[in-house]
Amino acid sequence: MRIGRIDSAAVVGELRQLHEDAEDRNIDQMPADEELYGALLYLETNFMALKGDEARRTAALSRVKLWEYIRERADIHQQRAIEDARSAAIEWSGLTHVLAVNTPSAAYNKALRMRASAMADASQGELAVRRTPEAVLEAEQRAAALAAAERRVAAEASRRHILLAPVAHRLIQHRDGLDDGDEISYWLDEIEAVLPNCHTATQLISLETYVRAAVRELRKTERRTARQAGTTGEAQRAYAAAVALVAED
Template identity: 65%
Template sequence: MSRAARKSASPARPLQKVPVRIGVLDTAALVGKLRQLHEEAEDIDVDRMPADDELFGALLYLEAHAGALKSEAARREAALTRVRLWEYLREQADIHQAKAVEDARAARAEWSVLAPALAVSVPSAAYNKATRLRAAVPRDFGGGQPVRRTPEAVLTAERQAAAQAAADRRAAAAAAQRHVRLAPVAQALLHHRDGLDDQDEVTYWLDEIEAVLPNCRTAIQVISLETYVKAAVRELRKMERDAETPVGRSEEARRAYQAAAGYIAGI
């Protein structure tokens, strides 16, 4: 029986494993160790080696003078370190070239102008290469899943991130509008709390309002403040129902409670 053909993964599907990368390196320290190997091998040209922080130039020197290392162990260590440093440079080149393309596009450079700079012949190839560069750049799109390092996956993730950012902006704008109406209501409850406190549940929720109100800025904080105001109104209604008398020991306290109740009824 013939085996069913294995379906290839969609290039836009998330990866199950985070891509392995060199990441952050103390390149100057590694170049310094390689310099020491050449000094110990009495490399007669080591004084011409670029400074430890001139990575590209130092790597070219180390490649050209690899034969100056006399022991096999030293040559192996130096070569492996050079491999690692070149891989680091490759990762950094992707990151910085992608940023350069982004800046060029922000400055209204057309893909036709970017094509020769990206060593391709047509605008569509420049766009595709720039997308592949973005795919190579490590980034956090949120959502808790690593992104497959393909142009399709990155474009999908970018669209999702843009949609989420737009939703977050809408939520923040809505929260700001609600805060304009909610903050005076909450402040009035606190201002007249002497006429509302019951030394029990009402007091607890007024304390919660007092804690969150001064720094209420985000959508989540506004929701929290609304929750506390709603809870305070609920407890005040219980007091009113149980006592069969209007809430508040002053007219101002009663108006603060009524304003809070009206706000909650309208959300």
């Protein structure tokens, strides 16, 4: 369940009225209704200016709602910033500090959760605007189509696992014959960590992400050194199999 899209300025205006009715002596210092963050800080500081339990209950609940609204919107806008960063060729490793996580995979997973929030907001917003019988029918049809798409995704994930697991295993098996640069070693470590327990869709997505990242870093090494990524025949064949799998998409 989500708060979704609300007229936050109108809610702040209602809270302003409560403070005016209570003859709050500092009301002139309250930021404009459109300045949501500043208004909420004012309302927090001057909460005790309200008179009566009912006014305080109403104000407190509205503040909780508005903070939740800010939290939801923050995910949406931060996800857009992440997309811009990625389009500017910033690696996941370059996003770990600003996302307050320790590893590139954690940054990726955090961004994935934000993307889900953004998608949920878009879906909820559309349904909130249109409530006609036709719109409800359309929403039901979309839900059915989404369920069918999810089944197709699950089937594809199963197929990908059959293909992906042995390729990832070969990379780990022959990693001693691959370049041991920091980035390459990091992603091979991630593959090795998730591979033994790769059963769920999320784990499969993580494994595929790590294989792609390892291939990307090995390609960079090839271009930089003008040498093959593998120093042994088995390692080079393992790398070639990973390249072929990634190229299928």
